[in-house]
Structure formats: C-alpha cells, structure tokens
Amino acid sequence: MKTITIIDTFGFFFRSYYALPPLRNSEGFPTGLLTGFINLVDSLHRDHGTDYLVFALDSKGPTFRNEIYPEYKANREAPPEDLTKQLPIAIRWVEKMGFANLAKEGFEADDIITTVTKFAREQDMKVKVVSHDKDLYQLIDDGLVVMYDSIKRKEIDEAACIEKFGVNPKDFVDFQAIVGDASDNVPGVKGIGVKGAAKLINEFHTLENIYANIEKCGTPRIQKLLLEYKESAFLSRELVKMRDDVYDDLDLSKFVFEERNYLSCLIDEFEKYEMKRALQKAKVRENEAGCHDITPPKPKTPLLTFESITLDTKEKLNEVIDELSKDILVAFDTETTGLDTRTDKMVGFSFCTSNEKAYYVPVGHSYLGVEEQVDPEDAVFALQKLMKHKIVGQNLKFDLSLLYNQYGMEEVLPFADTMIMAWLTDPGSRVGLDSLAQKFFKYDMKPFKEMVKKGENFSHVNIADATFYAAEDAWMTFLLYGAIKKKMELSSLTHLLKEAKDVEYPFINVLIRMERLGIKVDQAKLETLKKTLSEDLHRLTSEIHELSGSEFNIRSTQQLGVVLFQQLGLKGGKKTKTGYSTNEAVLQSLKHEHPVIGKILEYREYHKMLSTYVEPLLKLAKKDEKSRIYTSFIQTGTATGRLSSKDPNLQNIPVRSALGRSVREAFVAKEGYKLVSIDYSQIELRLLAHFSKDAALMEAFNKGTDIHMATAIKLFGEDEAKAKRNFAKSVNFGLLYGMGPKKLSDELGITSAEAKEIIANYFASFPTVKNFLEGIQERVKIDGYVETLLRRRRIFDYENANGMQKAAYMRESVNTVFQGSAADLIKLSMNDIDSMIIDEALEAHMLLQIHDELIFEIKEDQVEKISKRFVHVMEHIWELEVPLVCSVSVGDSWGELK
Structure with a gap:
C-alpha cells in the first residue's frame, strides 16, 4: 500500500x-521555525517512507x-x-523545493487535507497527516489514516484518540460539537x-440521538444545558466538520515524493x-540526486475529445434522428431528478452514434431564465423513433424502467449494455462508467x-453545462461498447456476447417488471410487531441491567466490554484499540459463563429486527x-x-429464526391471490453430481432417494445413519463452500480429528x-478462472495473490462453479416464465427471486394449474445428468411459505 503524507503547513x-x-542568526533574525521545517524535510525519507x-x-x-x-x-x-517574519520564507521554500502545495479561497487547510485524504483512500493509499490540530482527529482510521506528531515523532491512531479524549475518531465531530473550541471560538x-x-457521545454517538x-x-x-444550547451544538458541528469536496478532482501523481535531496x-x-546544520544536509552526496534534477510534470491533455451538441427544439431533434440509418448503433442515456424511476422525472436524454460527437436533448430543466427546451410530448415521440435502432446503454435497466414507468413506452430489447458486458468479462471488477472510462x-x-x-437535482443545472455532462455519458458508452467487445473477442469470450444477447439483455426487462410490481405488506402486522x-427490548434492557448489576448502554460495545470483562470478570475478553471485542462469536463462546450473555444476544437479535427490517419496511409501505x-435488483x-x-434488500x-419468519x-x-414459492431442491448438490459424474451421487439423485441419508449411510453405516443425517448434510453442503475440518468441527461440535476423519471418509x-x-x-x-454452466467466467489472479488470497481463491472458485451455475438455471427459468406470463396474459406475477427460490402472486383459483406449468419450466430448463426437482409452497403470506 502506497503512502501519502499531507502536511498541515501553518499548523506545523x-x-x-x-x-x-x-534560534537567531548573527543579525538577530529568527530561524527556529525555519530550522524545524528543514529538520522535517530532511527526515521525510528516513522516518516517513512516503510515496507522495x-x-x-x-x-x-x-x-x-x-x-x-x-x-x-x-x-x-x-x-x-x-513567527510572522519566518512564515513567508518557509512558504517560499516549499515552492522553491518543488513540493506540491494546495490552498483554495474560502477553505481552510483542514478542508484541503480532508479532500486529499478522500481521493487518496479511493486509490487505496495510506494517509499520514502531519499535524497536531485536534479537528483532524475525525479523519483517523486505523491502518489507513493516521496523524503524525513531528515533534514527538509518533503516530496518533484510534487508541491515542480514545486515550486522550475518551471517544472514537468516528464520533469526534459530534464530540467537538458539544465541547466546542475556545481557540477557534466554536461555542459548543x-x-x-x-x-x-x-x-x-459514547452512549448516543450523534447529536440527533x-x-x-x-x-x-x-x-x-x-439535560438543561443540552436543551439550552441545542442550536449552538448543531452550529458547532457545522463549524468543526471538515469538508471533503474542496476539489472535484485531484491528480495525486503530481504529488510524488522522489528519492532526491x-x-x-x-x-x-x-x-x-x-x-x-541545514547547509550540511543540503550538500548533495555521491549517487544522490539534487532538487534541480526534478523534471517538471507535463500538463495532462485528454487523449480523447468529442463535440457535445444541444438539440433544444423538436425540429433540430427530429432532423438528427430522421437522418439515422436503420442499422446504426445508438448509445443512449437519461438524466433525471432522482433515482426512483417510478416517481422521478426525466430532465433530458443524450445519444451518440459516432466517436466524434454526441447530442443532449433538454426536456425538464427548471431554473430562473431557463433557455428553450424540447416539449416532453415531442421528446417522447422522438424517443419512440430512436428506440427502433440498436440501443446500447450503461445500466439500461434504469433508463428503460424510467421510459416504461413515466411514458408508457413499448418494451425495448437492448442491443447491448456496457455494464453487463464489462461484468461478464470480469465479474469481480468495478463496472461503473467512471471506472470503465479510466x-x-x-x-x-x-x-x-x-x-x-x-440539495438540488439535475433539473437545476444550466443546459449548456448539462449538455457536455450528459453527452459525455452517451459518447463514452459508445466508445466502451467497441472497446469491451474487442477485448471479449481477443480474450476468446465471444460465447459471452451470445450469453448476453440470449439471457442477460432479455433479463433486464424481466427485472424491470418485477421491480414495478413490488410486493404487498400488511402494515397492521408490522405495527403490531x-x-x-x-x-421486548424494554423488558430485556431491565433484565440485562439487573443481571449485570449496573445500568449501561447495551448497544455501546465499549460499555458492554467493560461490564462483561471488568465488572463481571468474565474470562476470554480480548482488548482491541477501541476496547473489548463483544462480537457475536465472543458472546457465543461465553453463553454458558453467565445468564446475562443469552439476554444480550436476544437483545441484539430483537434490536436488529426492529431497526433493520420492521421500521424501514413500515416506512416504505406507508x-x-x-x-x-x-x-431494486442488481444484475x-x-x-x-x-x-x-x-x-x-429483500434477500x-x-x-431460520422465529423473528425472521414473523417479519416475512x-x-x-x-386480495384474490396467493403467494406461491417454487424452490429448486438441493440444486448445488445436483450440479455437483452433474459435473463430477460421481456414480454414487448420480444413483441417489436418479432414484430420488434422500441424498443426505444416502451420504450418512456411506459415512456412518446403516445403524447410525438416521442419527447422523445432519452431520452428512453439513458435509454435503460444506464442501461446496470450501469448508475445512475446523469449520466442520465448530459447526457440529466435534473435535478437529473427528471432522478430518469424516471429510476423509466422504471423499x-x-x-x-x-x-x-x-x-x-x-x-x-x-488458467486463472473458472466457468459456470453457461460458461460465465470468474477471474482469479492466482499468480499475483498472497497466501491468504490464494486460500480464499481456492474456496471461492469451487463456490462459484455451483452457486454461479445455479444462478444460470434460475435466470433462464425466469426469462421463460416471464415470457409465458406475458404471451398468455396469465393471472400471475413474478415478484421476488431469493437465490434458488422464486416467489409469485397467482390468482387464487388458478394456483395449482399455473404452478405446475412454472415447475415444469424450471425442472426442464436444462438437461443435467440428474433430474432437477422443485418444491412448491402456497400461502397468504411469505411467512407461510416453506
């Protein structure tokens, strides 16, 4: 990991x-500050080992x-x-030595530091901030962002922050909002x-809380003070919170720190x-480069350019569209007021048909003195013509969903989607437009x-600025289509271009339909829950306080750690930089040590269910x-x-828990419909039999016997098989996910030696x-990759991986073959079932996909008939060496489905 050092110049x-x-020279001129500065520069290579x-x-x-x-x-x-005499000299020296220095009117150095830190972390750099300003403690992130005291020559990390102020860096802004800062006149x-x-702060973490x-x-x-100075607290937080948006972009390569004097x-x-002393340090030694040897960086000029054109009348728009040849490739993108395609509006759209220019059509800009725009009706008419061409987009699911929901436009089968193409090429990589352009x-x-x-949206952007931004998206998508297609062809991935056309692109419309349908929620049930x-949380709080003998914030891991390992004296507490670890694994290991542990685990489950599921779902339903x-489904x-x-996230x-089922x-x-679940039975084990062609596995599945019982008989013999079926089940599924002896021993509560023996017997x-x-x-x-049933690839850079990564790749590669192939099968089934529903106007809707399970809403009197047809599709979607089998469950609620 590379390191960037940021110096709080005036602070230093x-x-x-x-x-x-x-210190002074013979003429009485002060030189102490200058000496300290030179000592820092001299020590940078020696003590800091920084790259930037x-x-x-x-x-x-x-x-x-x-x-x-x-x-x-x-x-x-x-x-x-x-001090003021020496400051301008020191700043001049920074520039003379060629160091990067940043300042911006209206902002403080702390804001510059925060912004540089943000860009550095996006590029996976470690950040070292040379400063003693406590405002910057809010940036500390152990191992990633530290402060450095150049006088004491030591790093300031999370532990140092907690030791000095008693709070975690992530809570520091709200902490400062209360404490204030007399030196900066922040009231607090x-x-x-x-x-x-x-x-x-340790109890409530935020001012809002x-x-x-x-x-x-x-x-x-x-309480009285807090209420009296409430306005002051929130004002203070605005003052102490650092800004990370001083610059929209920063080329950190310009800040490189070279091996020079x-x-x-x-x-x-x-x-x-x-x-x-400074003179001695400044003398260039043999084989050492001096500062005059630095080559100034050449200004960056974009290698790619294009012309962005505004089409602000229907005449201009139709003239361009009508001239497009029938088979031309059109890269398309929309600009909107937000990200909800059911409610947010289109502000404009852009399209591109060549490397040289792209167009933007403003439709819904709204600001004082807004220029001429195309009427929405005329824009939709033009769009209907445009959509008859070969449409390419980046995340077209969003754009098409908007057109379907807002304008009732006919369904479009995409010609290509660069995001999906990039994902198919390397599914573990970043596939956003900005990342792909880079x-x-x-x-x-x-x-x-x-x-x-x-606080604004795209409709407030003036049309001239919006034209370049929006046209750039369409233009880059056009370029990327050619570049990714070429890469796929050169990488022998043309079969994935076909997979995209036959499976992924039709699947876009399937997902749009599911997203538009949604699923009904019973608000009364959620209110009761x-x-x-x-x-229950109120009761558990009282019980935990009584059992522990003290009142504390149960959600505060720091306070909980102190209660468990200091006050109650439980063994096995591991102290970290932020206090004792109280994660679930730690608590589970202490479950039989004290009755309070079970109550804390119960409290956490109830609180998670309330805050993560019940309250947010109720809010959305209303x-x-x-x-x-x-x-929103992410393809x-x-x-x-x-x-x-x-x-x-409904997946x-x-x-397994009673509480989870109560949410479902x-x-x-x-009304008049039933929820129906159709679930692939033991799909990954069937795929194991199909791929491995193991005779014993294939025989079990082809005969329709209980695969876990069959495995138990082979592992433990007829007499013990029934009692140890669950052992066999754990092994069957565990091996597909790279489970080793330790994990198996933990899961089954047996020794590692017994787990090793079971795995050896299995093989x-x-x-x-x-x-x-x-x-x-x-x-x-x-090869550096594995393939699924549809020959989708997942790349693993095994050659350049470290030991830990290699072990992870071994597990993930096996998992990908089975989980990925199961995903292929259900995706194929969803495409076929969706077509059946549309073509025959069936009174059935596909609502959710939960991995190997599909959930439908089907007319009550047609449940049996339609379910059988859907099951037939799923069981015959692909011919495996063993039969595909589905289970069906019907109910009025998701919780009733098995």
Whole structure:
C-alpha cells in the first residue's frame, strides 16, 4: 500500500516555532521555525517512507465558516512577530523545493487535507497527516489514516484518540460539537466538558440521538444545558466538520515524493540565514540526486475529445434522428431528478452514434431564465423513433424502467449494455462508467457532484453545462461498447456476447417488471410487531441491567466490554484499540459463563429486527397507496452471478429464526391471490453430481432417494445413519463452500480429528467428487478462472495473490462453479416464465427471486394449474445428468411459505 503524507503547513510551522529554542542568526533574525521545517524535510525519507507529499495551506481572508458564524476565530490573538517574519520564507521554500502545495479561497487547510485524504483512500493509499490540530482527529482510521506528531515523532491512531479524549475518531465531530473550541471560538454546549461530552457521545454517538433521548442524558443539569444550547451544538458541528469536496478532482501523481535531496536548491538561502546544520544536509552526496534534477510534470491533455451538441427544439431533434440509418448503433442515456424511476422525472436524454460527437436533448430543466427546451410530448415521440435502432446503454435497466414507468413506452430489447458486458468479462471488477472510462481509455469523466449542488437535482443545472455532462455519458458508452467487445473477442469470450444477447439483455426487462410490481405488506402486522419488539427490548434492557448489576448502554460495545470483562470478570475478553471485542462469536463462546450473555444476544437479535427490517419496511409501505414495497435488483452485483437486491434488500430477511419468519408474515398476497414459492431442491448438490459424474451421487439423485441419508449411510453405516443425517448434510453442503475440518468441527461440535476423519471418509465414499473439486482448484492455478454452466467466467489472479488470497481463491472458485451455475438455471427459468406470463396474459406475477427460490402472486383459483406449468419450466430448463426437482409452497403470506 502506497503512502501519502499531507502536511498541515501553518499548523506545523506554529508547532515548530513554539517547540524549538528561539534560534537567531548573527543579525538577530529568527530561524527556529525555519530550522524545524528543514529538520522535517530532511527526515521525510528516513522516518516517513512516503510515496507522495503535499503541503496544505490556509487561504487568506474569510472562509465559508465565517459565513455560517461571523464570530468564528474572532478571538484569535495575532501571532508573535518572530513567527510572522519566518512564515513567508518557509512558504517560499516549499515552492522553491518543488513540493506540491494546495490552498483554495474560502477553505481552510483542514478542508484541503480532508479532500486529499478522500481521493487518496479511493486509490487505496495510506494517509499520514502531519499535524497536531485536534479537528483532524475525525479523519483517523486505523491502518489507513493516521496523524503524525513531528515533534514527538509518533503516530496518533484510534487508541491515542480514545486515550486522550475518551471517544472514537468516528464520533469526534459530534464530540467537538458539544465541547466546542475556545481557540477557534466554536461555542459548543457551555458547561459540558470533555469527560461529560465523551460520556454522552459514547452512549448516543450523534447529536440527533442525544436529543431524541434527552430524558436519558445524565443529570437534570446536563439535560438543561443540552436543551439550552441545542442550536449552538448543531452550529458547532457545522463549524468543526471538515469538508471533503474542496476539489472535484485531484491528480495525486503530481504529488510524488522522489528519492532526491530537496534541500540542495536552498543552499544560498541557508548561507544567507547562517543555518550551518541545514547547509550540511543540503550538500548533495555521491549517487544522490539534487532538487534541480526534478523534471517538471507535463500538463495532462485528454487523449480523447468529442463535440457535445444541444438539440433544444423538436425540429433540430427530429432532423438528427430522421437522418439515422436503420442499422446504426445508438448509445443512449437519461438524466433525471432522482433515482426512483417510478416517481422521478426525466430532465433530458443524450445519444451518440459516432466517436466524434454526441447530442443532449433538454426536456425538464427548471431554473430562473431557463433557455428553450424540447416539449416532453415531442421528446417522447422522438424517443419512440430512436428506440427502433440498436440501443446500447450503461445500466439500461434504469433508463428503460424510467421510459416504461413515466411514458408508457413499448418494451425495448437492448442491443447491448456496457455494464453487463464489462461484468461478464470480469465479474469481480468495478463496472461503473467512471471506472470503465479510466480502465479502457485513462479518461476522467466529469463528476456528477461537480454539476449538481447539494440539495438540488439535475433539473437545476444550466443546459449548456448539462449538455457536455450528459453527452459525455452517451459518447463514452459508445466508445466502451467497441472497446469491451474487442477485448471479449481477443480474450476468446465471444460465447459471452451470445450469453448476453440470449439471457442477460432479455433479463433486464424481466427485472424491470418485477421491480414495478413490488410486493404487498400488511402494515397492521408490522405495527403490531414493532410494538411487541419495542416492549421486548424494554423488558430485556431491565433484565440485562439487573443481571449485570449496573445500568449501561447495551448497544455501546465499549460499555458492554467493560461490564462483561471488568465488572463481571468474565474470562476470554480480548482488548482491541477501541476496547473489548463483544462480537457475536465472543458472546457465543461465553453463553454458558453467565445468564446475562443469552439476554444480550436476544437483545441484539430483537434490536436488529426492529431497526433493520420492521421500521424501514413500515416506512416504505406507508409511502405507497397500495401498501407495496419496491426493491431494486442488481444484475451485476455479485461475482458469482447471483442477483442482489437493495433499497430495501429483500434477500437477506432471516428465515431460520422465529423473528425472521414473523417479519416475512407481514409480506402478503393481494386480495384474490396467493403467494406461491417454487424452490429448486438441493440444486448445488445436483450440479455437483452433474459435473463430477460421481456414480454414487448420480444413483441417489436418479432414484430420488434422500441424498443426505444416502451420504450418512456411506459415512456412518446403516445403524447410525438416521442419527447422523445432519452431520452428512453439513458435509454435503460444506464442501461446496470450501469448508475445512475446523469449520466442520465448530459447526457440529466435534473435535478437529473427528471432522478430518469424516471429510476423509466422504471423499473415500465419493472418489470422483474429490478429483472434480481438486480439478476446479487446479484450473484456477493454471488458467486463472473458472466457468459456470453457461460458461460465465470468474477471474482469479492466482499468480499475483498472497497466501491468504490464494486460500480464499481456492474456496471461492469451487463456490462459484455451483452457486454461479445455479444462478444460470434460475435466470433462464425466469426469462421463460416471464415470457409465458406475458404471451398468455396469465393471472400471475413474478415478484421476488431469493437465490434458488422464486416467489409469485397467482390468482387464487388458478394456483395449482399455473404452478405446475412454472415447475415444469424450471425442472426442464436444462438437461443435467440428474433430474432437477422443485418444491412448491402456497400461502397468504411469505411467512407461510416453506
């Protein structure tokens, strides 16, 4: 990991001035600050080992904080004259040595540092901030971002922050909001000091949470102070919070720190100020480069350019579209007021048909003095003509969903989607437009946040600026289509171009339909569950406090650690930099040590269910007049090929716990319909039999016997098989996920030796399985990839991996073959079932996919007939060496489905 060192320039100079003796030359000119600065530069290579270096400076004049609070820093005394004499010289030296230095009007050095840190972390660099300014403690992130005290020559990490202030760096902004800062005239909450603030923050973490629980915040005096200075607290937080958007883009390569003697170009200056030690350090030794050997970086000029054209009348728009030849490739993109395609509106659309130019059609810009735009009706008419061409997009699911939902446009079968193409080429890589532009063309796209101000949307962007931004998206998509297609052809991946055309692109419309349908929620059930969970949490809180003998914030891991391992004296507590670890594994290991542990685990489960599922789902249901919840499916969200779901994620609602099932019971069928689940039975084990062609496995599946019982008989014999069926089940599934003896011993509660013996017996009983699984892993080492049933590839850079990564690749490669192939089968089934529903106008809707399971809403009187047809599709979607089998479950709620 490369390191970037950011120096808080003025902060360092001030610290240096006060830390060193008041040195002077023979004429009485002060040189202490300058000496400290030279000592730092000299020590950089030796003590820091940094790859990049940048000096951050405050700008002259007021900052945005003075606009928020005119009294900000109003009480600061003027710095000593000796210091102000040396400052301009030191800054001149920074420039003379060729170091990067950043300042921007209206911002402080701290904001510059925060912005550089953000860009550095995006590029996986470690950040070292040379400063003693406590405001910057909010940036500390162990192992990734540390502060460095150049006088004491030590790093300041999370532990140091907690030791000094009593709070974690991630809570530091809210902590400062209460404490305030007299030196900067940040008011805070008067009367509450560091210890009082730390206690509040460790319990509640944010100001919002403090004021939401004000009656629990300490003594009546503390509560009164908090209420009295509430406005001051929130103002203070605005003042102390660092900005990370000072620059929209930064080329960190310009800050490279080279193996040179940077001091060599200051020899004349050192002689002038009689700095003898500095002179010695500045002399260039043999084989050492001096600062004059630095080659200034050449200015970056984009290798790719294009012309962006505004089509702001229907005449201009139709003229361009009508001239397009029938078979021309059209890259297409939309700009919208937000990301919800059911409710947000189109602001404009862009398209591109060549490498040289791209067009933008403004439709819904809304600001004072807005220029001419195309009428929405005329735009939709033109779009209908445009969509008859070969449409290419980047994440077309979004754009097409918008056109279908807002304008009732006829379904479009995409010609290509560059995001899906990039994902198929390397499913573990980043497939966003910005990342792909960098990867294929080293091109920097214009950032969205540079276009849209905070609190506004794209409709507020002036049309001239919007034209370049939007046209650039379409133009880059056009270029990427050619580049990715060429890469796929050169990499012998043309079969994936066919897979995309036959499977992935039709699947886009299947997902759009599912997203638009949503699933109904019974609000009354959720309200009841919310009330019950809240009451249970209140009861559990009292029980935990009573059992532990003290009152504390159960959700605070720090407080919980102290109670368990210091007050109750439980053994096995491992202290980390932020306190004792109290994760689930630790608590499970202590379950039989004290009755409070079981209650804490129960509390955590109830709280997670309430805050992660019940409350958010209820909130979403209330927004919809039909009380339906709408998720977004992500086609390219996993490396194995499985679908993922977000906003909300409906694929991870627990199914094994009673609480999880109670949440699922709130998902219901609409009136006159039933919910139907069709689930592939033991799909991954059937795929194992298919791929490995193991005779024993194939015989078991072809005869329809219980595969886990068959495995148990082979492993443990007829007499013990029934009792040890679950052991066999754990082994059957565990081996597909790279389970080793330790994991198996933990899961089954047996010794590692017994687990090893069971695994050895398994492979002896199913000999071709072992050969097949080892063959997958060998192919990763040789070929660097594995393939699924549809020959989708997952890349593993085994050759350049470290030991830990190689072990992970061995597990993931096996998992990908089976999980990825199962994903192929269900995707093929979904395409066919969706076509059946549409073509025959069946009274059935496909609502959700939960990995190997599909959930439908089917007309009550047609459930049996339609379910059988769907099962037939799923069981005959692909001819395996063993039969595919599905199980069907029917109910009024998701919770009733097995």
